[in-house]
Amino acid sequence: MTDLVLPSETNPLNNLFGGELLARMDRAASIAARRHSRRIVVTASVNHVAFNRAVPLGSVVTVEAKVSRAFKTSMEIYIDVWMEDRESGARTKANEAIYTFVAVDETGRPVKIPEVTPETELEKSRYDAALRRKQLSLLLAGKIKPNDATELKALFD
Numbered sequence: 001m002t003d004l005v006l007p008s009e010t011n012p013l014n015n016l017f018g019g020e021l022l023a024r025m026d027r028a029a030s031i032a033a034r035r036h037s038r039r040i041v042v043t044a045s046v047n048h049v050a051f052n053r054a055v056p057l058g059s060v061v062t063v064e065a066k067v068s069r070a071f072k073t074s075m076e077i078y079i080d081v082w083m084e085d086r087e088s089g090a091r092t093k094a095n096e097a098i099y100t101f102v103a104v105d106e107t108g109r110p111v112k113i114p115e116v117t118p119e120t121e122l123e124k125s126r127y128d129a130a131l132r133r134k135q136l137s138l139l140l141a142g143k144i145k146p147n148d149a150t151e152l153k154a155l156f157d
């Protein structure tokens with residue numbers, strides 16, 4: 001999704017307001033999740049957001065969202081945010097974030113989704129790390145016990 005940063009979307013320093021960026025990322029991620037699953041999708045969690053660089057008023061911002069891994073009913077969406085230089089057109093990475101979406105039926109019950117096959121090196125590394133991030137998110141949400149976070153535990157063994 002490519003769009004401009006307008007005055008109504010900035011903070012007092014004339015940079016893109018964080019909440020506006022979160023909303024843009026949520027919209028792009030929901031499109032990626034919906035295209036992958038062909039289902040109704042809902043945001044289950046925002047696992048990681050890094051506001052590394054301010055995005056000034058007037059910037060052209062591209063929010064690129066990809067399904068990095070699909071589990072049974074949930075998907076990890078990896079989002080890269082780019083700013084575009086006006087003169088050269090070169091893109092600079094501004095931010096990134098990781099969201100989890102769940103595919104649901106018309107009554108809001110989670111439904112099974114197709115798998116994802118990573119191809120590039122970047123896609124493979126994001127795919128491999130996604131299970132660890134899922135376990136961390138579930139652990140912090142109190143939905144699994146520390147002993148069940150096997151991928152996380154393996155990091156410390």
Ligand SMILES: CC(C)(COP(=O)(O)OP(=O)(O)OC[C@H]1O[C@@H](n2cnc3c(N)ncnc32)[C@H](O)[C@@H]1OP(=O)(O)O)[C@@H](O)C(=O)NCCC(=O)NCCS
Binds near residue numbers: 045073100138
């Ligand atoms: C997201 C939602 C559908 C999950 O429902 P649930 O009853 O917890 O369902 P389950 O326990 O079966 O979990 C479904 C999947 O979500 C995953 N999940 C649930 N909470 C999660 C979290 N905090 N982090 C990561 N994954 C999570 C589960 O691991 C499971 O994944 P899997 O099937 O791929 O293994 C439900 O909580 C919901 O509808 N929430 C509101 C969503 C919403 O309104 N979002 C808009 C933003 S306010």
